[in-house]
Amino acid sequence: MWGHGWNGMGWNGMGWGAMGWGGWIMMILIVLTVWAVVxxxxxxxxxGLSARGGNASPPGDAGRLLDERFxxxxxxxxxxTARREALRAAR
Structure with missing residues (x-):
């Protein structure tokens, strides 16, 4: 009765609380995993939102943009013609 440690939320002979050390380690790992996913x-x-909202286009679209401007x-x-040749020379 008296030699087994505290009852309740304290030391009970196998670790803190009823979970033991393994339970606490698992709980910490799960919490860290949830935060990493978030x-x-x-x-x-x-x-994704910044890519949709930005005006910057991928480098491969330079020819298409030139065609649209023309x-x-x-x-x-x-x-x-001059810009089209410059684009071909750059590739």
């Missing part, structure tokens, strides 16, 4: 999900959502009349045929 952090990764938050980063993925943030990157089709809208923003640049003339001489500028279009």
């Amino acid at each position: 952090a990764v999900a938050g980063i993925a959502i943030f990157r 089709a809208r009349g923003e640049i003339d045929s001489d500028e279009y």
Whole structure:
């Protein structure tokens, strides 16, 4: 009765509380895993939203953007040809 430690929330001979040390380690690992999943999900959502909202286009879209600018009349045929050749030379 008296030699087995505290009852309740204290030392009971196998560790703190009824879980023991293994239970506490598992609980800490589960909590850390949950927080890691939340952090990764938050980063993925943030990157997805910023990629959709940004005006930056991937490098492969330079030719398409040049075609669109020419089709809208923003640049003339001489500028279009010069820029198209510059894009081909850069690749």
